[in-house]
Amino acid sequence: MDKVLGDKxxxxxxxxxxxxxxxxxxxxxxxxxxxxxxxxxxxxxGFTFTGFDNFARFFQDPTAWNAVxxxxxxxxxxxxxxxxxxxxxxxxxxxxLKRASGAIRTIVFFPVVLPTVAVALLFQKLFEAAPSTGPxxxxxxxxxxxxxxxxxxxxxxxxxxxxLDLWRSMGFYAVLLYAGLIDIPEDILESARLxxxxxxxxxxxxxxxxxxxxxxxxxxFSINGTLKVFDTVVALTNGGPxxxxxxxxxxxxxxxxxYGDYGYGSTIALALTVLCLLVTLAIFRSTxxxxxxx
Amino acid sequence: MTTASRRLARLxxxxxxxxxxxxxxxxxxxxxxxxxxxxxxEGKFTYLGQTENTTILNTLETLKGDQCAAAEEGAPLTADSxxxxxxxxxxxxxxxxxxxxxxxxxxxxxxxxxxxxxxGQVLNLSDALExxxxxxxxxxxxxxxxxxxxxxxxxxxxxxxLNIEGFWYNKQLLADNGIEAPATWGDLIAASDKLLAxxxxxxxxxxxxxxxxxxxxxxxxARDLGADALDQVASGDAKLTDPEYVAAxxxxxxxxxxxxxxxxxxxxxxNAAMNxxxxxxxxxxxxGSWALANFNDEEQNEIGVDNVGFFPFPAxxxxxxxxxxxxxxxxxxxxxxxxxxxxxxxxxxxxxIVENYGDTVLAESGVVSGFALDNPPTDLxxxxxxxxxxxxxxxxxxxxxxxKFTSQGTTVSQQNGGGLANGTLTGADFMKLVQDANDAG
Numbered sequence: 001m002d003k004v005l006g007d008k009x010x011x012x013x014x015x016x017x018x019x020x021x022x023x024x025x026x027x028x029x030x031x032x033x034x035x036x037x038x039x040x041x042x043x044x045x046g047f048t049f050t051g052f053d054n055f056a057r058f059f060q061d062p063t064a065w066n067a068v069x070x071x072x073x074x075x076x077x078x079x080x081x082x083x084x085x086x087x088x089x090x091x092x093x094x095x096x097l098k099r100a101s102g103a104i105r106t107i108v109f110f111p112v113v114l115p116t117v118a119v120a121l122l123f124q125k126l127f128e129a130a131p132s133t134g135p136x137x138x139x140x141x142x143x144x145x146x147x148x149x150x151x152x153x154x155x156x157x158x159x160x161x162x163x164l165d166l167w168r169s170m171g172f173y174a175v176l177l178y179a180g181l182i183d184i185p186e187d188i189l190e191s192a193r194l195x196x197x198x199x200x201x202x203x204x205x206x207x208x209x210x211x212x213x214x215x216x217x218x219x220x221f222s223i224n225g226t227l228k229v230f231d232t233v234v235a236l237t238n239g240g241p242x243x244x245x246x247x248x249x250x251x252x253x254x255x256x257x258x259y260g261d262y263g264y265g266s267t268i269a270l271a272l273t274v275l276c277l278l279v280t281l282a283i284f285r286s287t288x289x290x291x292x293x294x
Numbered sequence: 295m296t297t298a299s300r301r302l303a304r305l306x307x308x309x310x311x312x313x314x315x316x317x318x319x320x321x322x323x324x325x326x327x328x329x330x331x332x333x334x335x336e337g338k339f340t341y342l343g344q345t346e347n348t349t350i351l352n353t354l355e356t357l358k359g360d361q362c363a364a365a366e367e368g369a370p371l372t373a374d375s376x377x378x379x380x381x382x383x384x385x386x387x388x389x390x391x392x393x394x395x396x397x398x399x400x401x402x403x404x405x406x407x408x409x410x411x412x413x414g415q416v417l418n419l420s421d422a423l424e425x426x427x428x429x430x431x432x433x434x435x436x437x438x439x440x441x442x443x444x445x446x447x448x449x450x451x452x453x454x455x456l457n458i459e460g461f462w463y464n465k466q467l468l469a470d471n472g473i474e475a476p477a478t479w480g481d482l483i484a485a486s487d488k489l490l491a492x493x494x495x496x497x498x499x500x501x502x503x504x505x506x507x508x509x510x511x512x513x514x515x516a517r518d519l520g521a522d523a524l525d526q527v528a529s530g531d532a533k534l535t536d537p538e539y540v541a542a543x544x545x546x547x548x549x550x551x552x553x554x555x556x557x558x559x560x561x562x563x564x565n566a567a568m569n570x571x572x573x574x575x576x577x578x579x580x581x582g583s584w585a586l587a588n589f590n591d592e593e594q595n596e597i598g599v600d601n602v603g604f605f606p607f608p609a610x611x612x613x614x615x616x617x618x619x620x621x622x623x624x625x626x627x628x629x630x631x632x633x634x635x636x637x638x639x640x641x642x643x644x645x646x647i648v649e650n651y652g653d654t655v656l657a658e659s660g661v662v663s664g665f666a667l668d669n670p671p672t673d674l675x676x677x678x679x680x681x682x683x684x685x686x687x688x689x690x691x692x693x694x695x696x697x698k699f700t701s702q703g704t705t706v707s708q709q710n711g712g713g714l715a716n717g718t719l720t721g722a723d724f725m726k727l728v729q730d731a732n733d734a735g
Contacts, residue, residue, distance in 0.1 A: 042386065042390065043390030043391075044386060044389050044390050044409050044410065044413050044415070045409050045412065045413055046413075057734070061734065062730065063706075063730075063731075063734075128561065129557065129558035129561050130556065130557070130558035130559075130561050130562050130566060131562065131566035131569060131570065146557070147557060147558065149557065149558035149559075149560050149561055149716065150561075151560060151561050152501070152558060152559070152560025152561055152712060152716050152718070153560070153716075153718060154718075239709070240502075240560075240709055240712070241560055241709075241710075241712050241713055241718070242706075242709050242710040242712075242713050242719070242727070243706070243709060254705065255702075257383045257386065257387070258382060258383050258701060258702075258705060259700070259701045259702045259705070260386055260406065260409065260701060
């Protein structure tokens with residue numbers, strides 16, 4: 001093996017094609033898009049160089065800041081919820097259901113494999129207020145409450161999106177964290193129990209510290225995925241009502257392809273990339289100390 | 295071999311299969327522009343339309359077997375469609391690749407059409423029809439509407455529809471509650487309050503689509519400030535955030551706050567709104583005359599076609615506009631691509647369409663178009679007759695609220711129409727959002 005990897009020609013043959021493909025379909029478009037940020041226009045009307053105007057516009061654009069605020073709010077709320085629920089489910093699988101957890105794991109994981117658009121249609125029908133009354137409003141009516149137009153108001157739309165994504169993704173995080181939990185050696189847990197640790201104390205002092213790396217991976221995974229949310233929102237509310245549930249991704253897409261402004265769209269894309277990078281770095285920094293000590 | 299490497303070895307064929315599959319899938323992708331976009335195809339006459347609009351295509355199909363058989367022989371009609379919700383978006387992509395179809399429905403946003411015209415993508419029909427000797431076949435009213443829509447001195451689209459807009463009402467519901475067709479905005483509010491008190495939903499409107507609500511704002515502005523009030527916004531002489539414009543949005547928002555549009559107007563789409571009116575669950579329905587096709591359809595129209603009345607958008611007390619100025623539009627007209635125009639093939643089709651479309655579409659679908667008629671049918675349905683009468687009596691046309699807005703302004707306005715109708719947005723907030731979007735684009 002050493003001999004093969006020591007040969008520069010072999011490395012070139014092995015890595016070359018993949019690198020070439022990666023450069024062509026990933027790096028070139030990324031730098032291309034970066035180049036667009038200093039231009040105004042689109043392929044139909046042509047491009048004009050505008051320097052840093054797009055960046056100045058971004059900082060003064062209230063719609064863009066609304067989109068940033070929605071994106072951050074959505075990412076934080078959903079990350080907290082989906083990782084906590086995933087962790088609770090994983091604890092349930094390992095410590096309570098134990099070997100019988102297979103069936104439950106499958107059921108909870110099932111929504112993950114469903115297409116987002118199908119789930120969004122399902123939720124649209126569930127929370128429908130007009131023209132027909134959906135099951136959720138029917139239950140409200142049963143208790144003498146008026147129907148709620150869930151998708152007609154910003155707050156209720158936000159929580160329906162959160163609920164949909166939580167239902168769709170907590171099974172995934174449960175399985176991911178489950179893999180981390182079953183790796184905790186049984187003898188450590190056993191000795192902790194003998195020392196008198198049980199229940200919450202056991203989880204807090206043994207289970208959480210020992211599963212911290214996988215928990216951290218989950219959080220980074222979740223926050224990056226949720227900052228880039230697109231399909232759920234487009235399929236469920238299409239950013240509405242108004243632009244109340246428009247994340248940066250949807251705003252970027254609209255700006256580029258519906259408003260025909262490739263330059264400003266690329267600027268929004270760059271802002272999103274920077275946001276993802278900052279959040280990931282922040283998480284790494286905040287946990288590095290614990291990891292080295294632990 | 296360790297367990298891990300054995301496991302890896304077992305996974306290898308699977309990885310290889312996935313890789314090969316991926317390569318195959320990429321190879322199977324659309325290799326040319328002839329995919330869903332229609333595009334230019336040598337020796338064919340391509341048409342691209344919105345999936346929801348079947349009238350134009352059906353008429354073309356009829357023509358190709360009859361009056362346009364010769365053109366069909368030279369270049370067979372090849373049609374394709376895209377859903378209307380992403381129409382402008384897809385059209386921009388196709389145009390940026392210089393592969394607009396020979397004939398396609400125009401961009402929904404006039405400002406985008408102006409971009410196409412400036413970029414030389416769309417054929418100047420004033421010249422082309424003159425060359426073909428059929429320039430007199432376009433009705434002057436339709437021609438001037440299209441010209442003012444795109445702000446051009448020449449014609450760049452064909453008027454496959456000529457619509458008027460106004461309030462349709464359920465005669466029975468109004469008679470039962472002792473209400474006359476309102477002539478002023480004040481009368482309309484009074485009628486709405488009376489209906490609400492009687493437990494009847496006054497208006498049916500598609501808040502989810504937004505535009506049926508924002509049309510009310512535009513019409514109110516035209517009645518209150520005059521038909522050219524929105525031109526002044528377009529030219530920068532006035533702003534939507536000026537108090538006299540905000541008053542129009544406030545009038546609609548106040549109506550929305552009373553619950554006049556129903557409980558869940560933000561979730562009601564076009565079809566649901568149509569259905570609410572045609573099943574007798576609402577008294578008024580603001581819509582264009584293209585809805586005649588639905589009104590005349592006995593399966594959809596449970597209240598009966600004789601029970602549907604029409605009145606123009608009411609006058610605003612003390613306003614500068616006149617009730618005789620009718621909100622009119624040409625629906626989404628069709629444009630001809632300039633990039634691959636050939637007088638032999640596309641020209642033959644164009645001449646044939648201009649000469650025969652008007653008669654055919656009126657006889658087959660009851661749609662009033664902007665083409666001159668050679669053989670007008672004698673037995674028109676009553677509602678269609680009403681529309682024709684209103685068109686012939688109208689003193690001037692009024693464009694809709696977003697007609698002169700940018701793409702972004704149009705989207706933001708329509709996205710927030712629902713908020714006006716359910717009372718969550720004030721008139722001032724709405725106008726500020728739209729003005730900001732227009733300024734940005």
